[in-house]
Amino acid sequence: MMVRVSATVENVSVIGTGYLGATHAACMAELGFNVVGVDIDPEKITSLSAGDLPFHEPGLPELIRKHVTGGKLRFTTNLDEVGAWADVHFIAVGTPQVRGGTGADMTYVDTATTDLARAITKDALIVGKSTVPVGTAARLADLIAETKHPEVNLSLAWNPEFLREGFAVEDTLTPDRLVIGTTNTHDEDTLRSVYAEALDRDTPWISTDYQTAELVKVAANAFLATKISFINAFAEVTETVGGDITTLADAIGHDTRIGRKFLNAGVGFGGGCLPKDIRALQTRVAELGLDHSMRFLDEVDQINLRRRKKTVALAFDTLDQDVIGKKIAVLGITFKPLSDDVRDSPGLDVAARLFNAGADVAIYDPQGNHNAAKRYPRITYNDTLNEAVTGAELVILTTEWDEFKTLTPEDLNHKVTTRRIIDARNVLNPHHWENAGWTFTQLGRQSPHD
Numbered sequence: 001m002m003v004r005v006s007a008t009v010e011n012v013s014v015i016g017t018g019y020l021g022a023t024h025a026a027c028m029a030e031l032g033f034n035v036v037g038v039d040i041d042p043e044k045i046t047s048l049s050a051g052d053l054p055f056h057e058p059g060l061p062e063l064i065r066k067h068v069t070g071g072k073l074r075f076t077t078n079l080d081e082v083g084a085w086a087d088v089h090f091i092a093v094g095t096p097q098v099r100g101g102t103g104a105d106m107t108y109v110d111t112a113t114t115d116l117a118r119a120i121t122k123d124a125l126i127v128g129k130s131t132v133p134v135g136t137a138a139r140l141a142d143l144i145a146e147t148k149h150p151e152v153n154l155s156l157a158w159n160p161e162f163l164r165e166g167f168a169v170e171d172t173l174t175p176d177r178l179v180i181g182t183t184n185t186h187d188e189d190t191l192r193s194v195y196a197e198a199l200d201r202d203t204p205w206i207s208t209d210y211q212t213a214e215l216v217k218v219a220a221n222a223f224l225a226t227k228i229s230f231i232n233a234f235a236e237v238t239e240t241v242g243g244d245i246t247t248l249a250d251a252i253g254h255d256t257r258i259g260r261k262f263l264n265a266g267v268g269f270g271g272g273c274l275p276k277d278i279r280a281l282q283t284r285v286a287e288l289g290l291d292h293s294m295r296f297l298d299e300v301d302q303i304n305l306r307r308r309k310k311t312v313a314l315a316f317d318t319l320d321q322d323v324i325g326k327k328i329a330v331l332g333i334t335f336k337p338l339s340d341d342v343r344d345s346p347g348l349d350v351a352a353r354l355f356n357a358g359a360d361v362a363i364y365d366p367q368g369n370h371n372a373a374k375r376y377p378r379i380t381y382n383d384t385l386n387e388a389v390t391g392a393e394l395v396i397l398t399t400e401w402d403e404f405k406t407l408t409p410e411d412l413n414h415k416v417t418t419r420r421i422i423d424a425r426n427v428l429n430p431h432h433w434e435n436a437g438w439t440f441t442q443l444g445r446q447s448p449h450d
Ligand SMILES: NC(=O)C1=CN([C@@H]2O[C@H](COP(=O)(O)OP(=O)(O)OC[C@H]3O[C@@H](n4cnc5c(N)ncnc54)[C@H](O)[C@@H]3O)[C@@H](O)[C@H]2O)C=CC1
Pocket: 015, 016, 017, 018, 019, 020, 021, 038, 039, 040, 041, 044, 092, 093, 094, 095, 096, 108, 111, 112, 115, 129, 130, 131, 132, 161, 162, 163, 164, 165, 272, 273
């Protein structure tokens, strides 16, 4: 399937304007293209068209406003508007965990791709960015060939995305590497011209086939998840025998072959990607008859989920096994700082379990309250840290926002009813809290109750 897209790309569409797509659309405008973002959610489109970002991502609202106002970026629910206009179409729709299963739900990608192929009336390159099971690009290429207008030349490339929430703009405009899966050099050249402004001389450009491109993405996330569970498995050991998990992480992290990043022990990983991606990868390889190869990821998942249960168990220990009616302040409800995303959030999971056990849970998060309230409307959400901790019998720090990392005992001493804190992200200094008379617990540290 060879396309005759001009190497000079001017017009770009992005299908799906969630965390990934809205960022990609704004960054494409920043790189100089005329961009239209398309989504099936009319509310999202209305908000983005007004220059408002419906989620929290540092630096992105400014970029969206700049290019919406400047006329380089607009949003629509109508695919036909881009079908006759764009030279390159990026697919950035969701691939969530399938309901009641562990694989990826491919209905959004499949629908978006076939609807797009039907809507396109000029030669174009379609570029998949969503995270997908290996084999998807080849399958979609066939689907596109079956669906497209016969006189139109369409080609498909796979270009997985590695951005981190909280750093999405920076990661898109100055990526660590770009991975491009294509079936011909023309499509690669087209994408090279698209990303020319984002590439400096040293940015690795990895040109490969579909399968490798798809697998690089899930391999990266599986590796990151494994690294976190690796250190958390050692946290289970230091909780029993004693020792300091942070010193252990620092010490192995000094070995440049290992590296210190992603070795922070605590309540574990969450979010819309790492958990579902390791499950989808296992499911896909099992479908391929290779159920042994990725079985270790099941352990990675189990270690991770045990951290949440451990945090809840520590809360019970701290409160003498009786949480009913006791006020517990949960600080941090997003899956990580600098985001309002609560998908598969460890902190929210811990809060919900304690709430369901009868505790009077008071949540405070600088950005995540509104999203968490949609999931668990009966829990109490506070607008300030002060309100959440006042009268608390236990404080649990579940997301390491800066304003929590810098907390001191003096900030809380006279607000709480009882001086008890669980630092589930290992960011506070135990000695400061213990010296101020607090019962201080951290994951990876022997519990004061043992
Ligand atoms: N969130 C992140 O940081 C990253 C996400 N990814 C991957 O990117 C993909 C998207 O993830 P998110 O942006 O987080 O999901 P999201 O749920 O925030 O956004 C997906 C968007 O697609 C829209 N959509 C669904 N079907 C559509 C259709 N037929 N036409 C147009 N729009 C449609 C939805 O309305 C929604 O706005 C996933 O595969 C994810 O694994 C990859 C790297 C980073």
